[in-house]
Amino acid sequence: MISKRNERRLRKKQRLESWKGRQCGECTACCTVLGVTELEKPAFTPCQHCDAGCKIYPQRPKTCQTYSCSWKVGALPEEYHPLKCGVIIDTTNPLGAHTVREVYPGSSGTWRARQVIDFLSSQVVTIVVRGEQDRSILGPPAAVRQFMQQVHKRVSQD
Numbered sequence: 001m002i003s004k005r006n007e008r009r010l011r012k013k014q015r016l017e018s019w020k021g022r023q024c025g026e027c028t029a030c031c032t033v034l035g036v037t038e039l040e041k042p043a044f045t046p047c048q049h050c051d052a053g054c055k056i057y058p059q060r061p062k063t064c065q066t067y068s069c070s071w072k073v074g075a076l077p078e079e080y081h082p083l084k085c086g087v088i089i090d091t092t093n094p095l096g097a098h099t100v101r102e103v104y105p106g107s108s109g110t111w112r113a114r115q116v117i118d119f120l121s122s123q124v125v126t127i128v129v130r131g132e133q134d135r136s137i138l139g140p141p142a143a144v145r146q147f148m149q150q151v152h153k154r155v156s157q158d
């Protein structure tokens with residue numbers, strides 16, 4: 001007889017397994033929202049190679065080859081697909097923060113985006129990026145303090 005706890009664990013494992021192997025499909029949100037150094041493409045600017053998919057897919061830069069949002073890697077439920085919730089979430093920040101980027105202006109204020117931002121920022125440092133010059137750092141106060149100390153340390157080392 002399987003205990004309730006093990007049953008919950010099993011269900012969670014099955015759910016995570018079913019989220020693996022996701023494909024971007026028609027989504028090309030990160031081709032606009034993210035900056036691509038190799039192409040000198042700024043963030044929040046459509047990529048010149050994007051046309052219902054990547055026109056240079058086999059030769060796309062390393063930045064593109066290595067990027068996957070948290071939805072794609074199966075860390076988030078279906079409703080947090082970037083085109084459904086209006087934000088792209090990832091864990092690429094070198095200091096371990098979660099980053100939430102708007103897919104279109106104001107999209108981080110929609111209820112579904114707010115829901116995930118509120119959840120993440122109650123647990124971990126969460127950077128909300130609303131444009132090249134507009135970002136907020138949210139999270140538990142002690143975690144944000146520690147994060148800012150690490151940022152300042154890095155900046156002073158550069």
Ligand code: SF4
Pocket residue numbers: 023024027028029030031067068069070071072082088
């Ligand atoms: S935002 Fe995520 S789902 Fe959309 S194209 Fe980029 S990696 Fe794929």
Ligand code: SF4
Pocket residue numbers: 030031032036047048049050051053054055056057060061064
């Ligand atoms: S090179 Fe391709 S994958 Fe990279 S941002 Fe442009 S369209 Fe997207």
